[in-house]
Amino acid sequence: MLHRTSVASLLVVTLTFLLPAPARCEEEGARVISYYGYDDCILLENNQARVVLCPAAGGRVLEYSTDGKNALYLPPGNxxxxxxxxKRGGNMTAGRFDVGPEQTIPRHPQLWAGRWDGEIVGPRAARLTSVKDDATGIRLIREFVLDDNSTFLACAQTIENVSDETVEYCHWSRTFAVGGGICVIPLTEPSRFPNHYVMYESSSTMNFRPEDPNIRRRDGFLxxxxxxxxxKLGMDTKAGWFAxxxxxxxxxxxxxxxxEDRVYNEVAALTMSIWYPDRPMCELEPIGPREKLEPGDSATFVESWxxxxxxxPKEGDQVDLQAVAGQVQQALKEADRD
Structure with a gap:
């Protein structure tokens, strides 16, 4: 059994790299570079964007940039x-991915922060593969494909059950973007939450009817x-995108x-989460549905960046939410046509 999700045309390209392929050291728009103290990073680039992948620590994205501006939080010092x-010290920042559900999955530091294998598998395309993790019984494969001429990046994470027991996990993206920004999330009806989101008030307490002056519903958006x-905030929107x-x-x-017809196995059945601390980062977190995997099964979830x-906006100005939505939808249509 192999579940595959669809993110329009980018997914078609991405899934071609799920098949076994020989390792390559260089392809069009893809090469190995030294970056941020690591000698085995993989650079994907076109005339619009740069993506730097890090196999050595967590199978994450260190840079996702355009016009010289890195969207990811990657501070000096690590x-x-x-x-x-x-070993003490160190901090996992920038474009992290994980698996959940958060509250019940066994600790899995090798998957989260350990060394992965990295390989270039095609033009502007790379694959990162984790160890077989004894704690969870799974192996993770992350595949990245940068579009030919735009900033769009397909990020596919495959969960493989390498144990001899049935496992149940979900995709959990934990991307650290630079802080100080504004989240715009389209809302959908119905929602299980009176205010369309929940707020984690402690590690074991969740407020399902929160009020906060920095969060508002306006014109169909959060x-x-x-x-x-x-x-920490959680949402059950079905819109399938946010900005x-x-x-x-x-x-x-x-x-x-x-x-809509599948089980989401986070505590509040969330489809996405935002971690918005008063610090120089913001965590952007799409969450996938429960994947019940028999031994040997695998499941893939794809998010597109x-x-x-x-x-x-300048101080005192409001975000034009409809203009944001229009710009996003137009960009997604163009990406789908390419």
């Missing part, structure tokens, strides 16, 4: 850090203007599939 059991009283407007005049867009130019 260059070249690698995970070792019991707008997060600044860090709320409690930073994050950044002070560097870029808009980070994530698109992902949502399944885009970077669009968007002037950050």
């Amino acid at each position: 260059e070249g850090w690698t995970y070792e059991p019991g 707008e997060i203007l600044a860090a709320p009283k409690h930073p 994050y407007l950044m002070p560097n005049d870029l808009m980070f867009v994530k698109r992902f599939p949502v399944y 885009g970077l669009l130019p968007r002037a950050f």
